[in-house]
Amino acid sequence: MSLEKHSADVGVTEDGVDYDELEALLGERVIDRETHLNAEGFVVRPDEVEGTLELLREEAGFDHLSMVTAQDYPDRYESIYHLTKYDDRTQEVSVVVPTDPENPTSESAASVYKTAEWHEREAYDLVGVDYENHPDLRRILLPETWQGHPLSSDYDQDKPQLVTLDEHVNPLAESSKDSESDTMFLNIGPHHPATHGVLHVKAVLDGEQVADVEPDIGYLHRCEEQMAQQGTYRHQIMPYPDRWDYSSAGLLNEWAYARVAEDLNDIEVPEYAQIVRTMGAELCRIAAHMLALGTFCLDIYGDFTAIFMYAMRDREKVQNILEDLTGQRMMFNYFRLGGVVWDLPEPREEFFAKIRDFIDDLPETLEEYHDLITGNEIFQTRTINTGVLEPEVAKQYGCTGPVARGSGVDYDLRRDDPYGYYDELDWDVVTEDGCDNFARLLVRMREVEESAKIISQCVDLLEDWPEDERNIQSNVPRTLKPDPDTEVYRAVEGAKGELGIYIRSDGTDKPGRFKIRSPCFNNLHSLEAMAEGEYVPDLVAALGSLDVILGEVDR
Amino acid sequence: MSNEPRENIHGSTDPQTKTREARTGPGLDNRFNSKLREAFGSSPFILTKFDKFMNWVRGSSMFMLQFGIACCSIEMMHTYAVKHDLDRFGSGVPRASPRQADVMIVPGTIVSKFAPRMKRVYDQMPEPKFVVNMGSCAISGGPFQEGYNVIKGAEEVIPVDIHVPGCPPRPEALVYGVVKLQERIANGESSPVTVKPYELEQFGDLERDELVEKLADDIDEDTLVMRYNWADSP
Numbered sequence: 001m002s003l004e005k006h007s008a009d010v011g012v013t014e015d016g017v018d019y020d021e022l023e024a025l026l027g028e029r030v031i032d033r034e035t036h037l038n039a040e041g042f043v044v045r046p047d048e049v050e051g052t053l054e055l056l057r058e059e060a061g062f063d064h065l066s067m068v069t070a071q072d073y074p075d076r077y078e079s080i081y082h083l084t085k086y087d088d089r090t091q092e093v094s095v096v097v098p099t100d101p102e103n104p105t106s107e108s109a110a111s112v113y114k115t116a117e118w119h120e121r122e123a124y125d126l127v128g129v130d131y132e133n134h135p136d137l138r139r140i141l142l143p144e145t146w147q148g149h150p151l152s153s154d155y156d157q158d159k160p161q162l163v164t165l166d167e168h169v170n171p172l173a174e175s176s177k178d179s180e181s182d183t184m185f186l187n188i189g190p191h192h193p194a195t196h197g198v199l200h201v202k203a204v205l206d207g208e209q210v211a212d213v214e215p216d217i218g219y220l221h222r223c224e225e226q227m228a229q230q231g232t233y234r235h236q237i238m239p240y241p242d243r244w245d246y247s248s249a250g251l252l253n254e255w256a257y258a259r260v261a262e263d264l265n266d267i268e269v270p271e272y273a274q275i276v277r278t279m280g281a282e283l284c285r286i287a288a289h290m291l292a293l294g295t296f297c298l299d300i301y302g303d304f305t306a307i308f309m310y311a312m313r314d315r316e317k318v319q320n321i322l323e324d325l326t327g328q329r330m331m332f333n334y335f336r337l338g339g340v341v342w343d344l345p346e347p348r349e350e351f352f353a354k355i356r357d358f359i360d361d362l363p364e365t366l367e368e369y370h371d372l373i374t375g376n377e378i379f380q381t382r383t384i385n386t387g388v389l390e391p392e393v394a395k396q397y398g399c400t401g402p403v404a405r406g407s408g409v410d411y412d413l414r415r416d417d418p419y420g421y422y423d424e425l426d427w428d429v430v431t432e433d434g435c436d437n438f439a440r441l442l443v444r445m446r447e448v449e450e451s452a453k454i455i456s457q458c459v460d461l462l463e464d465w466p467e468d469e470r471n472i473q474s475n476v477p478r479t480l481k482p483d484p485d486t487e488v489y490r491a492v493e494g495a496k497g498e499l500g501i502y503i504r505s506d507g508t509d510k511p512g513r514f515k516i517r518s519p520c521f522n523n524l525h526s527l528e529a530m531a532e533g534e535y536v537p538d539l540v541a542a543l544g545s546l547d548v549i550l551g552e553v554d555r
Numbered sequence: 556m557s558n559e560p561r562e563n564i565h566g567s568t569d570p571q572t573k574t575r576e577a578r579t580g581p582g583l584d585n586r587f588n589s590k591l592r593e594a595f596g597s598s599p600f601i602l603t604k605f606d607k608f609m610n611w612v613r614g615s616s617m618f619m620l621q622f623g624i625a626c627c628s629i630e631m632m633h634t635y636a637v638k639h640d641l642d643r644f645g646s647g648v649p650r651a652s653p654r655q656a657d658v659m660i661v662p663g664t665i666v667s668k669f670a671p672r673m674k675r676v677y678d679q680m681p682e683p684k685f686v687v688n689m690g691s692c693a694i695s696g697g698p699f700q701e702g703y704n705v706i707k708g709a710e711e712v713i714p715v716d717i718h719v720p721g722c723p724p725r726p727e728a729l730v731y732g733v734v735k736l737q738e739r740i741a742n743g744e745s746s747p748v749t750v751k752p753y754e755l756e757q758f759g760d761l762e763r764d765e766l767v768e769k770l771a772d773d774i775d776e777d778t779l780v781m782r783y784n785w786a787d788s789p
Binding site: 141155157159197218220221239313 | 622625699705
């Protein structure tokens with residue numbers, strides 16, 4: 001191995017990753033190699049996880065732990081760490097950790113990647129793998145009293161369960177031994193207007209300042225992964241992505257499933273359909289960001305004020321367009337594997353005119369928002385320099401999307417790992433260096449402008465598309481049965497960030513394992529880093545600026 | 556003594572005036588006039604049953620609990636917002652606290668961890684209270700019905716008056732559901748409570764079976780618990 005090489009560049013080549021070099025770097029630790037469709041996987045022993053991941057991060061520059069997937073096979077439990085780089089998304093590697101079925105224990109990665117903490121808790125909760133040295137291995141989505149691990153194969157779904165309605169205890173109490181502790185414990189949620197759904201934030205206050213905060217999630221855990229594992233690839237899974245991020249980001253989510261399933265089954269998508277997809281997805285992004293903006297201001301101003309109504313008005317316009325396109329207001333179910341379900345509505349001129357009107361009005365609308373929101377002194381005082389998230393911290397927590405870009409992390413899958421029609425169009429990735437609540441809001445507002453740019457280019461293209469070349473779907477077999485044990489992890493840029501799906505096929509027409517990497521899950525984890533030392537209203541603002549959708553956090 | 560009538564305080568001895576003009580006196584503006592008021596003429600009284608009047612009042616000013624669960628709550632927000640404007644129907648005052656609300660719209664999937672919390676919020680609302688189920692999930696578990704964690708409808712937990720189907724229902728559908736509820740309340744129709752017994756139980760009161768024995772060491776006897784018998788739910 002050449003020592004003069006820059007330390008974080010091991011294995012970097014012009015066109016991808018040199019896996020042999022990585023294997024040499026890891027040396028003895030690698031006991032086997034697996035090929036997944038997206039990347040090579042190195043199989044390591046359960047007691048080598050920490051060392052392996054640390055080497056990969058420090059020496060090879062894999063600083064982004066996208067997701068941890070756990071699953072059980074007849075003969076073993078397995079955890080897969082999906083690694084990639086913030087600087088170059090196309091470089092990926094997986095670390096596969098098999099453990100024995102009787103006593104599934106493997107080493108935790110939480111000391112290397114902060115984000116692994118939550119992912120491993122989830123893996124423990126749903127699949128039942130035990131992670132050694134994990135700082136706080138508890139259930140995360142299901143209630144503490146739950147019996148069994150629902151995504152493991154020996155789970156009996158008909159067993160009765162008990163759920164308690166406990167008062168919550170002061171989590172700092174044990175650290176200060178006297179009974180008269182200086183801190184106060186405050187529950188926020190799960191029913192609270194500032195939590196954006198059913199989130200429970202356990203906050204410990206020292207005076208007025210937040211000493212400790214722990215989001216307690218799982219109040220909307222709708223078993224999405226189980227639902228997807230029970231559906232057939234061709235039609236039965238597509239409706240569910242709409243319901244992960246339900247802030248009208250439906251088409252973006254559908255794309256996540258479409259992309260992974262198309263890669264898994266080797267399906268081409270006609271160019272025309274790609275443009276329709278791109279246009280629809282960006283309309284969804286606008287709708288989602290409008291909601292984020294409206295509810296963020298709701299958090300800051302504390303009432304259903306004009307700004308919320310303005311944002312809803314503009315969402316209403318986008319939803320009308322999307323309704324024309326897909327036939328539904330929210331749960332579009334518009335994508336199909338290999339394309340979309342139907343062509344643009346007739347008369348096309350009217351539809352295009354409607355989009356154009358919306359796009360033309362948008363600069364003025366955004367000007368209004370800037371007058372109302374970003375120009376407001378009180379708003380600035382409330383948001384600038386509150387909820388600070390440094391870029392390195394954001395990377396540790398695996399933050400993506402507007403949250404990462406608001407911290408200056410230039411990471412956008414539409415550009416870094418191109419799919420659809422994005423690389424043919426002219427647009428920019430928006431970043432802000434503020435690292436605070438204000439920056440995240442600005443990123444969203446500027447992204448709306450970029451989306452509008454993309455949409456208008458798509459409209460131009462679609463308008464001139466020859467009538468006999470409007471292929472909305474390619475030929476897809478009625479039943480899809482990928483080869484057994486094909487594994488793939490693919491992600492798209494959802495409204496909140498990297499939305500990825502891992503699928504392992506078991507040779508049937510349903511996925512053997514379907515794991516969702518939701519951006520909100522990682523983003524919400526970073527709340528503890530943003531809120532500590534802040535006041536409660538700033539905690540609420542920070543939560544609002546993260547723009548979490550609980551349906552996607554809990555899945 | 557305070558319980559004895561006092562001489563210096565007594566009702567007006569002026570003769571009853573015969574007309575409204577005479578009673579209100581000159582110089583008052585007529586902003587309080589209405590066609591209905593004119594029709595009543597000199598005797599502005601209506602006779603009705605107290606219950607009927609109260610039902611009309613209840614149906615005409617409903618305070619909604621600001622309660623979002625899942626996808627449906629986005630459509631619920633649209634129902635409150637500019638285009639659909641639920642407030643037009645006298646039923647769109649969102650209250651953040653259950654203690655100030657009398658209608659709960661259940662907009663979304665209820666899962667095992669959330670059900671006891673939702674029940675607690677419902678219990679905190681003052682009587683009389685009404686529940687509108689919004690969307691398939693709140694009705695039956697909807698697309699997630701087969702999930703290991705999903706309650707098969709809000710009626711497993713709290714009594715429900717109106718079901719609005721859809722996934723999610725459009726704002727128009729929710730408006731229709733709420734107006735129907737108002738109509739029923741105004742007519743004094745209350746829905747029979749068709750729920751299974753939904754009270755939270757104390758852990759100590761539970762029948763001792765395998766599960767209870769297993770958890771006995773971890774859970775205090777007085778702790779409130781909700782027991783899900785998944786095999787028996789519909």
